[in-house]
Amino acid sequence: MVRAVFLIVLCLLSIRSIADDLPDLGNAANAVLSPQQEYELGASVMKELKSALAISNDVITTEYIHALGYRLLATQSQSQPNYQFFIVKDKTINAFALPGGFVAVNTGLILATEAESELAGVLAHEIGHVQQKHIARMYAHAGRLRLSTIAGMIASIIIATQSPQAAQGALAATLAGSQQALINFTRDHEKEADYVGIQTLAKAGFDPMGMPTFFHRMYQDTRYHGNHVPEYLMTHPLTEARMVAAQSRAKQFPYKQITDSLQYHLIHARVTLYQFPSPREASNHFAKVLARGNYRNRLGIIYGYALALIEEGKPSAAKPYLDELLAAIPDQPLFHLAYAQMEMGLGERDMALEHLATTLKNHPKNYTLTLTYADWLLRCGKTTDAISFLQKQVAIKSNRHEFWHLLSQAQARAKQPLKSHLAQAQYLKLTGDYLGALTQLRLAKKITPLSVQDAKQIEAELKIVEKLQPTKS
Template sequence: MRKTFLSLAIAALAFVSAVSNAEQPIIDLPEIGNPADLALSPAEENEIGQQVAAELYYYNYVLEDIEIGEYLTALGWRLAAFGTEKPPAFNFFLIADPRINAFALPGAYIGVNAGLLLAANSESEVAGVMAHEEAHVTQRHAARGQNDDQVATIATWAAVIAAIIAGSANPNIVIGALSLGQGINYNRQVSYTRSNEFEADRIGIRTLAAAGFDPNGMASFFAKLEQQTRLYGNRLPEILLTHPVNSTRIAEASARAAGYQKRDVKNSADFEIMRARIRVLMADSASEIAAFFEGELNAGKLTPENQYGLAMAQQVQGHYDEAQAALEPLLKAGSKAVSVPILEARILIGQGKTDEGLALLEKTLNGVPRHPPAILAYADALITANRPDEARRVLLSHEQALGTHIDTYRLLAAAARASGNVAEAQYQQCLYYFRRGDVRGALQQLNAGLRVASITTQDRSRLSAKRQEILETIPKDQLRRLQRE
């Protein structure tokens, strides 16, 4: 299916290039009350977002870390609860790219680059960018930004997906594709694009203040980036290419923020911990990033970020005693970040103290029974300890705060495999792929399960029913191509 779509999308890319290079008059704002779905319906928006997100997952551009993912999701939904509109079904994910950027895809998919969290000085700055992106979604700017030519809309987003596929080995092409999606026909709609940005700023700042963050977080972050542009020359940060910033916009954002009560907002305990996790997971070498954190600590920067980062980097290398020593200051300080006892438990298990580590994970989960990282960390450790039935019980008996995490299905599949339940393993692995947008992968798991002669009649019926359910979600033209392939 991807190969078939690729040929169509590359043709679309050529079409969009020709359209965007032609001279076109600037399009005025649509009349107030004009429905956005005349250009792009909510269903079409969701389909586009799913396709782009699926390609990002497929080519490993999403940094899939349960703890970071939960942090972004919790932060995003905290903001969404205070937005001006009823929030859609947001999906938040971290892009494994060190450059500073964030983007909102049609269908309420919001991506944040790892580089943005590392560049921010405060949690309010990160929240400011996320509130801005959420406003793009709730105001349906992707749909409102289109002209009346439906073909151009479909072709442009097809081109975005094509560029991701064709440039899968080149992050520059992928990020450029996302920029294309955000700046659709930019030359034809400059005034409207600027209006979108100002509207997203206004709504985002209001959301920031209502959610308890520093309302100046957005303005301070963009002002910092604008000041740094002289260091980049022609190589601007990606976020400034997709979200143009000038002194007028910064001044207006600052003026709007000044209209809200000034507050001294401290970063959450998780903010620094997540920055440390990102640094370790993005590092080319665990030993090099360990040396970085050690250097920071030796320079007197005794922050939770550096302490946790060193401990995690040592744990990744299998240096468990050193990791325990590095984590000790955080443990003595009584850090409230749930990631700290989870890391301590992993260190204990690495030291061969499996029962002690499992007991700590169970205690941690009892304290935060709806926290996905605590649930999944305990279940994962139980599977590793050859206690898959207990892991399954943990996964199924704990309700998750913001909906079932994708990795729950992966771990349910792993637990079933460890228990010798092939049909259940294939079923849960199917759900894992399907939730990631990989329909083909989901169907392959079901087909593999159905080929196992030893499964029961009940299991066969269950797999067949799920297969039919998934097939019914696929548009007829795509289904015909999939069946031919």
């Protein structure tokens, strides 16, 4: 199903012929889709993808990708949409972008990278697709497409929910006769995204060769694996000319050695851990890697091994490795979080909460620590403390939907139905589920007794959410 959806999405990215030079984005693309329409289109597709794909809910990994993406975006002078970076739990090597700033990376692609600049290169490339408004430009060209072609794409998406093989077959049949044109359009888009991405890489302080190096390794892999072509090359056509152009572009920037961040190695280890069917298989893998000594970063491997042991139900065995990590870098929040997880695994709940609270005082802006602490308060039955803590968080970070979701759960547990419905409405609104948010607000409206102030608040929220619903066109 994942591959079918990717093919459909990338075909939509590919149906617009473009010139060799970068376009004037103030012309046709903007005339077809406004920034709000782009967001609505991307959000609509995202809603479907969330039900079709296994979107990762690992906050630590998602926050890293988010931070990496925004480090790249910080180099841009033009105004940017509010990008959302997310991870798909899939071993295939792929990534894709949607209009409105939605960018996805497969876990398989993260593991295929050998340096942080390579991973940043993929993100920079996908950001290039969004910035160059490739889907908007496809719409500008849509008048030249047969209606049956567009209808076939939609039908293929529906078929994908039932049969991946049938979906691919339907899509192939739909596009028969114009396949070469699609390939040409895609190649132009890829060159464009390379051009923008490499420049972004260099400005953000990464090695601009990260992008062409990753491409080259994928290209070489196709030679050794015969017919097995990585999905990234299937959805991002790579020709020798494109690869040479990317290398030439990257070499225009002065060479400087870039060291990977520790965070990159820790995230690489986390993703590796969750790729295994069981924690035992993961711990065996990390133990073998440590024994052989063939790793790029020892701390990353130890971190992965300790987490695997905790997941396996062996927190005591993880302790010496966590001690080694904290001895090496005493102020690393992820090491303290893992240590608190070990304490929780030993049944020392109060000690784990205290450890996490202390770490949070030293890193008050760390979102992962904050969310974990709130979640643990709730799990440990400290409902009143959880509500108090979460109310402070939503007052500071009102756009973080996870806080609203936890607050709704805590308030429901405390038998505060009105507040619970209102908090859940905020959560659903922030995740783009406007119908769900309206349902929660209407349920809140039915609660009795209802004060005049509460009634006014609900009515105001109803009007806001109703206006947020996508326009029909």
